[in-house]
Each structure stands twice: as C-alpha cells, then as structure tokens.
Amino acid sequence: MQSKKTGLQSFMTNMAPIRAPLFNLAATLDSGQVFHWMPDGDGGFRGLIGEMPVQVRQEGDQLWVTPGTEKLATRYFALDHDLEAIYRSFPLDPTMTRALAFCHGVRIIRQPLWECLATFLTSSMKQVSHIRQMSHAIRTRFGRPLPGWSPLAAYPSPERLAQATEAELRACGLGFRAKNLLATARAVHSGKVDLEALRHKDDGVVLSELCGLPGVGPKIANCVLLFAYERLSAFPIDVWIERVLRQSYFAHKRKATAGELRDFAARSFGPCGGYAQQYLFHHARSQPRGKRQRR
DNA sequence: GGCCAGGTGGAAA
DNA sequence: TTTCCACATGGC
Numbered sequence: 001m002q003s004k005k006t007g008l009q010s011f012m013t014n015m016a017p018i019r020a021p022l023f024n025l026a027a028t029l030d031s032g033q034v035f036h037w038m039p040d041g042d043g044g045f046r047g048l049i050g051e052m053p054v055q056v057r058q059e060g061d062q063l064w065v066t067p068g069t070e071k072l073a074t075r076y077f078a079l080d081h082d083l084e085a086i087y088r089s090f091p092l093d094p095t096m097t098r099a100l101a102f103c104h105g106v107r108i109i110r111q112p113l114w115e116c117l118a119t120f121l122t123s124s125m126k127q128v129s130h131i132r133q134m135s136h137a138i139r140t141r142f143g144r145p146l147p148g149w150s151p152l153a154a155y156p157s158p159e160r161l162a163q164a165t166e167a168e169l170r171a172c173g174l175g176f177r178a179k180n181l182l183a184t185a186r187a188v189h190s191g192k193v194d195l196e197a198l199r200h201k202d203d204g205v206v207l208s209e210l211c212g213l214p215g216v217g218p219k220i221a222n223c224v225l226l227f228a229y230e231r232l233s234a235f236p237i238d239v240w241i242e243r244v245l246r247q248s249y250f251a252h253k254r255k256a257t258a259g260e261l262r263d264f265a266a267r268s269f270g271p272c273g274g275y276a277q278q279y280l281f282h283h284a285r286s287q288p289r290g291k292r293q294r295r
Numbered sequence: 296g297g298c299c300a301g302g303t304g305g306a307a308a
Numbered sequence: 309t310t311t312c313c314a315c316a317t318g319g320c
Binding site for chain 3 (some may be wrong): 297298299300302303304305306307308
Binding site for chain 3 (some may be wrong): 176
C-alpha cells in the first residue's frame with residue numbers, strides 16, 4: 001500500500017524550486033505594490049505574471065513555482081536585487097532602522113507597464129483593500145479568463161479598456177476614476193503615449209510624459225517609475241509617507257512644504273530611495289491603529 | 296454617521 | 309506661489 005503524501009509533499013513534486021535567500025514573499029505581496037495575488041488556501045499564492053498564471057509558495061530560502069515559470073518569477077520578484085547592498089545605502093536613523101527590521105526581505109517587484117499604470121491610476125484616495133477590489137472587478141469584467149483559475153483573469157489591455165464605456169468602469173467601483181482610466185487607456189492605445197519607448201528615457205522625461213495622462217500626477221507617476229520602470233530612486237510621497245516624514249524627520253518644522261519634503265527625500269534616502277520609501281510605507285501601514293502616527 | 300483612504304486638477308487667494 | 313475644494317466609494 002502506498003503511503004499517502006502530505007499536502008506539502010504533493011505540492012512540491014508538482015512545483016519547481018528557485019533559490020530565494022533574503023526574500024519575504026507574503027510581505028512583498030502584502031506591501032501595497034500589487035493587488036491581485038490571492039492565497040491558495042495552502043500557505044501559497046495564486047496570481048498572474050503578465051498573462052501567465054503562476055502558483056508560488058515559500059519554504060525558507062526556497063521558492064516553489066509553477067514549472068516553466070522559474071525565469072519569469074525570478075525576474076518578477078526581483079530576486080537579482082542585491083538587498084544587502086541596498087540596505088547598506090539606507091540612512092541609519094531610528095525610523096528607517098525599525099522599518100528595515102520589519103520589512104526584511106520585501107522586494108520591489110518588476111510589474112508590467114500598463115497593468116501598473118492602470119492599477120495605480122485607480123488608487124487615488126482609496127485604501128489598499130479597495131484598490132484590490134477594483135483590480136479584481138476590472139480583470140473579471142474585461143480581462144481574458146483563465147481556465148481553472150477563476151476568479152483570476154489577466155489584466156485587460158489598453159485596447160480592451162479603450163473600448164469600454166465610462167458606465168461600465170464605474171460599475172467596477174471606480175467612481176470619478178472611471179473617466180481618467182478610460183481616457184488614459186485611449187491615449188495609450190492610440191499611441192499618443194508609448195509606454196515601452198519610455199523604458200529608455202531619463203526619469204524626468206518618463207515623469208512628465210506620465211503626468212500628461214489624465215488622472216496621473218506626481219504620486220502615481222512615481223509609483224509607476226518605481227514599480228514598473230525599475231527606477232529604484234523614485235520616491236512616491238502619499239499621505240502615509242508624508243506623515244512619516246513630518247513626524248520623524250520634520251518634527252522641528254511641521255509646516256514644511258511639499259517641495260521641501262520632496263527635496264529632503266531625494267537628498268536623504270539615496271540611490272535606492274524607492275526601497276526606503278516602500279519599507280517606511282509598509283511599516284507605517286502595518287502598525288495597529290492605536291499606535292499609528294497621526295497628524 | 297463621520298472620518299479617512301498609496302491624489303488630481305482647476306480655481307481662488 | 310500656496311491653499312482650497314470637488315470628485316465616488318467603501319470600511320471601520
């Protein structure tokens with residue numbers, strides 16, 4: 001009689017291993033960069049890397065992924081980033097030190113350009129859980145369904161969303177963001193803005209091009225710069241980061257302007273400021289409500 | 296039931 | 309220049 005395999009053993013015989021030292025999968029997926037990964041009910045996650053359905057699970061320094069997606073996953077999860085070197089570039093103040101300890105192993109994911117832009121376009125004045133809801137609604141309503149992966153679906157192309165109506169997008173819970181997503185989808189689909197071509201442009205050029213799209217300002221443009229264009233110095237300043245900066249770095253000058261905060265961040269957090277920003281964000285957001293900093 | 300959320304854009308001061 | 313406000317929706 002054959003011995004019955006445990007769930008873990010059977011999972012691993014069907015999966016491919018990747019070495020992933022200094023990586024925290026769960027925290028990375030929960031840190032407000034991506035919004036569609038779902039728990040698989042067995043300690044792992046199911047999601048899509050671009051159009052490719054992927055199941056992933058972490059066991060210590062080993063990542064187990066759907067066979068055939070090893071290279072894709074390695075690149076997506078940025079396992080090539082030298083986190084030790086990045087950490088050495090951080091300032092050594094108490095706030096940053098606490099955030100680093102809390103976020104150890106969180107990596108900045110390399111996201112598909114359009115998916116990242118479109119998702120963050122819907123993020124304004126929304127909690128992370130709401131962004132997740134809208135992302136799933138848009139995928140389900142407009143995306144290509146994947147057999148056996150329901151309710152997950154690929155993120156719809158600019159072309160597909162360009163054909164949608166504002167009412168259809170509002171039905172996904174977007175509110176006033178529907179008009180902006182529609183107009184931006186049309187601008188990208190028409191070729192007015194070429195997201196791929198921007199990969200080779202300077203940060204400033206990418207920023208100003210993105211900010212020309214309806215509903216995209218400096219915050220969202222910097223998120224896309226960081227999470228999709230791999231510009232690790234990009235430092236998006238949202239309400240959470242602004243609170244952290246004012247509390248921890250401008251306690252002596254609470255009336256500092258937005259411009260002063262931006263200049264300070266660029267000066268103080270170095271060439272990997274985007275990583276520092278993400279760690280400060282995730283740490284602040286993970287504090288129990290009672291312990292959170294207030295204005 | 297009021298407050299706030301990974302903002303933006305346009306008007307007023 | 310900076311400040312103010314409308315803009316939808318949902319969770320707590």
